[in-house]
Amino acid sequence: MDVHVADHPLIAHKLTYLRDKRTDSPTFRRLAEELMTLLAYEATRDVRVEPFRIETPVAPTTGIKLSNPKPLIVPILRAGLGMLEGMVRLLPSAEVGFLGMQRNEETLEPVTYANRLPDDLTGRQVFVLDPMLATGGSMADAIHYLLDRGADNITAVCLLAAPEGVAHLEASLASTDIPVKVVTGAIDERLNEKGYIVPGLGDAGDRLYGVVD
């Protein structure tokens, strides 16, 4: 598994405001979207392309265009939804599928409660969006689900990751040779006893959309 920590002062600047507990929901939503657009540049570095013959007003030339089938973007509900707009801005022709997952806050085990994805993902390149890679359980389940349906190239995009989550994901993918890449804005210090990323930003879903019980 390839892990890329985006190292850019604008990303660090926006992450700082995202982490700040004084940042309100509208600002948090805007920052999450902007951060995704910056991370998308790195996450799409290996997007599949093919040669494309065109004529400029001056001469014929060969450029490139996105290959078919177009990539599939999968935000993990709820919090991943806050990154979707920032990603489709750069990849407007991509398809979007949805996975709804919620971590049981007692056991820290993920539960999948919604799925709106194509059944057959054979040969598809997939970008999975979730701001938080904490224990890594939710992302590992999501990626295995996509691999079982035939996805053959997966990039997970997170705003923040914990070292424990990165290690768990890597171990859970040890038996696959399908390329999986993680692009994250930062790798924080650790998880606390409640499975929250430290220093982190708190509960991303609640900060985006409010507290629901």
Ligand SMILES: O=P(O)(O)OC[C@H]1O[C@H](OP(=O)(O)OP(=O)(O)O)[C@H](O)[C@@H]1O
């Ligand atoms: O790495 P893990 O330990 O599995 O934790 C990370 C998951 O927790 C959060 O979702 P949450 O369960 O809070 O759902 P929400 O997006 O609806 O708030 C987050 O968006 C990830 O999906």
Ligand SMILES: O=c1cc[nH]c(=O)[nH]1
């Ligand atoms: O720190 C964390 C861990 C899991 N989910 C979140 O939203 N934040």
Ligand SMILES: [Mg+2]
């Ligand atoms: Mg949440």
